Amino acid sequence: MRNRVRLIQPASQHLLWSCLGFLIFGAIAVARPAQAQFSLPPATSSGPALGVAIRDIRVEGLQRIEPGTVFSYLPIQIGDRVTEQGTAEAVRTLFATGFFKDVRIELERDVLVISVEERPAIG
Numbered sequence: 001m002r003n004r005v006r007l008i009q010p011a012s013q014h015l016l017w018s019c020l021g022f023l024i025f026g027a028i029a030v031a032r033p034a035q036a037q038f039s040l041p042p043a044t045s046s047g048p049a050l051g052v053a054i055r056d057i058r059v060e061g062l063q064r065i066e067p068g069t070v071f072s073y074l075p076i077q078i079g080d081r082v083t084e085q086g087t088a089e090a091v092r093t094l095f096a097t098g099f100f101k102d103v104r105i106e107l108e109r110d111v112l113v114i115s116v117e118e119r120p121a122i123g
Contacts, residue, residue, distance in 0.1 A: 051081035055110040063118050065099055073097055076112060090114075 057078060059070050076082055076090050087105045094103045094116070102117035 051083040051086070052107060052110055053081050054078055054112050057112045057114065059114045059116065061116045061118070064121065065116075065118060069099075070094065070114065070116070074114070082107075082112065087112075 054076060055078065057071070057074070057076070059067050062070070073093055074090055075093055076086060080086070087107075091103050091105055094100055094114070099118060100116045101119045102115075104115040106113045106115070
């Protein structure tokens with residue numbers, strides 16, 4: 001009795017490689033965690049730091065998306081006291097919009113600086 005060898009047809013092979021490439025690329029994209037760069041002021045003798053009161057918010061890196069769109073999704077507003085947990089939530093919220101492939105948040109004294117890299121437009 002002969003062993004049968006089944007060959008993959010060229011079109012099926014192309015589809016297989018495309019799916020494999022998509023899975024690898026997707027795994028790399030998912031493995032890249034959101035980064036929230038933030039430092040809290042040191043605790044004082046009166047107790048732990050309660051966060052920093054935000055005086056201004058600046059958004060950098062926008063190409064097609066309007067700043068108002070970012071502000072509408074942002075869970076932090078001017079006057080809020082932000083903590084490391086608050087900035088991490090803001091990064092997650094902005095990533096969840098699907099508009100950005102990278103989001104970083106930094107604090108420059110009392111100014112919250114949001115640096116974004118937009119996803120490429122399809123079409």
